[in-house]
Amino acid sequence: MIIKKLLITGSSGYIGSCLNTYLKKRYKVYLLDLVKPKEFNKINLKNFFKCDLKNSKKLDKILQKIKPDLVIHLAAKSTVNEKIKKKNYISNNLVATRNLVNSMNRHNINKIIFSSTAAVYDKNKKRINENFKLRPISNYGKSKLQAEETIMKNNRLNYVILRFFNVSGCLKKPMIGEFHNPETHLIPISVFKSIKENDINIFGDDYKTKDGTCVRDYVHIKDICIAIEKSKNYLKKNRSTILNIGGGHGVSNKSVIKNLEKILNKNVRVNYLKKRKGDQAVLVCNITKAKNLINWRPKNSRIFNILKDEIMWSQFLIKQKINRKYSSVQK
Ligand code: UDP
Numbered sequence: 001m002i003i004k005k006l007l008i009t010g011s012s013g014y015i016g017s018c019l020n021t022y023l024k025k026r027y028k029v030y031l032l033d034l035v036k037p038k039e040f041n042k043i044n045l046k047n048f049f050k051c052d053l054k055n056s057k058k059l060d061k062i063l064q065k066i067k068p069d070l071v072i073h074l075a076a077k078s079t080v081n082e083k084i085k086k087k088n089y090i091s092n093n094l095v096a097t098r099n100l101v102n103s104m105n106r107h108n109i110n111k112i113i114f115s116s117t118a119a120v121y122d123k124n125k126k127r128i129n130e131n132f133k134l135r136p137i138s139n140y141g142k143s144k145l146q147a148e149e150t151i152m153k154n155n156r157l158n159y160v161i162l163r164f165f166n167v168s169g170c171l172k173k174p175m176i177g178e179f180h181n182p183e184t185h186l187i188p189i190s191v192f193k194s195i196k197e198n199d200i201n202i203f204g205d206d207y208k209t210k211d212g213t214c215v216r217d218y219v220h221i222k223d224i225c226i227a228i229e230k231s232k233n234y235l236k237k238n239r240s241t242i243l244n245i246g247g248g249h250g251v252s253n254k255s256v257i258k259n260l261e262k263i264l265n266k267n268v269r270v271n272y273l274k275k276r277k278g279d280q281a282v283l284v285c286n287i288t289k290a291k292n293l294i295n296w297r298p299k300n301s302r303i304f305n306i307l308k309d310e311i312m313w314s315q316f317l318i319k320q321k322i323n324r325k326y327s328s329v330q331k
Contacts, residue, residue: 003111003232004028007068009053009100010075012037014178015115015167015224019072021176022225030066033075040320041176053096056103063107070111070232073100076144093143094150101154111158111235112151113228118165118217118246118283120145129286130163130242138278148242158240160231160294165217165246165285167224169306170313177221177313182325186256187218189326191310194260194268195318202253204275209282213253217246217284220300220309230294241293246285247301259303263311 004027010016011031020043023029031037031048049062053075077092097114104112119141122133136142151159168187170177178188190200205212227245234241261268290296300306317324 001069001236001238003069003236005066005068006030006070006072006232007032007063007066008072008074009033010073010115011048012041013074014180015164015221016074017041017043018171018176018221019074019225019228021171021174022222023229030068032062038179040179040317040322042174053100054091056099059099059103060106063103063109067107068109070113070235071100071104071109072113072115072228072232073097074115076115076147077140089139089143090146093140094146097147097150101150101157105154105156110156112160113231113235114148114151114159114161116148116161116163116242117141117144118163118244118285120148120163121283123280125282127248127284127286128244130244130289137280152240158235158238160234160240161242162227162231162245163242163285164224165219165244165283167221168218169220169222169300169309171222171225172309172312175313175316177310177316179317179322179324184326186216186253187306187310188314188324190256190260190268191307192314192317192324192326194264194266195311195314199269199271200257201271201273202257203273203279205254205272207275207281209252211252211254214279215250215252215282215284217249218251218301218303218306219245219247219298220306222300223247223296223298227290227294227296230296234294241289243290243293244285244287245290245296245298246287247298247303248285248287250282250284251303256303256307259307263304263307 006027007030009032012033051058120134120136122135193200
């Protein structure tokens with residue numbers, strides 16, 4: 001089956017806007033989001049639908065009109081900020097997914113790629129593979145796992161569920177990258193602050209890891225886009241699967257700072273604060289399954305490369321006079 005017409009939900013977000021840029025020359029891409037895309041993300045508004053996935057009627061009309069061959073479902077509330085009420089996560093992530101799946105059923109659209117998360121897994125210091133125990137700690141992780149189950153239970157769908165680890169970096173032609181408001185992630189915050197000569201806060205240096213700081217698995221946004229396109233090819237043969245998508249190796253918070261200092265050729269000031277509530281010490285994945293099933297490799301995901309690109313993106317935002325707000329939101 002030829003898959004040419006794609007619908008991206010959550011298209012105004014970080015992954016969505018990069019993915020649209022990456023795919024739009026080769027596919028007919030339709031975009032759907034609660035909010036319009038950011039001003040630096042120039043899109044053809046003819047292909048954009050402003051819609052809340054919880055509004056079934058409106059969603060039905062849109063699917064009826066465009067009849068996509070595949071839905072790439074990225075829409076979600078994503079900060080792991082527990083101050084956001086459980087109900088909010090459940091309604092945005094689970095109810096929205098249920099509605100989308102039901103509407104897809106009504107319109108005989110049976111292929112979906114779903115962006116899930118490392119936050120569905122139980123604590124583990126080993127490289128996590130897809131069969132590891134699932135026990136999300138955060139409400140965000142819980143709602144994503146329930147959304148996964150909704151998709152898997154639906155026997156009219158073929159799916160690829162991608163469990164993303166720490167997505168970072170930007171696309172360069174044209175420039176498009178991460179822009180949360182406020183920003184809470186380590187890579188954009190540390191890059192932006194070090195360019196602006198501000199202190200960087202690191203949460204915890206007494207973890208039981210090699211250098212005492214948390215270890216994460218960073219994956220470049222370009223590798224994410226490639227993984228999604230390869231998942232689309234996998235779906236051509238009406239198969240379903242779940243895949244971890246990460247760089248496949250761990251990088252400590254201290255090592256992020258060291259690499260940043262090397263690239264910028266200057267010392268950056270770091271404050272070590274107390275641990276952030278809800279943070280796991282180590283979160284690193286095994287990517288053998290993605291390598292074998294969709295022939296994907298995280299070719300752009302070395303931390304040096306990710307940071308270099310993030311620096312370019314931060315400088316682009318500064319040049320455009322777009323200010324980045326960040327908060328040291330506790331989980
Ligand atoms: N982190 C930090 N300072 C910050 C933001 C994050 O030390 O300003 C740490 C955070 O505690 C974690 C790691 O960086 O150990 C990655 O956090 P991030 O929020 O980027 O991603 P997460 O793994 O939580 O999804």
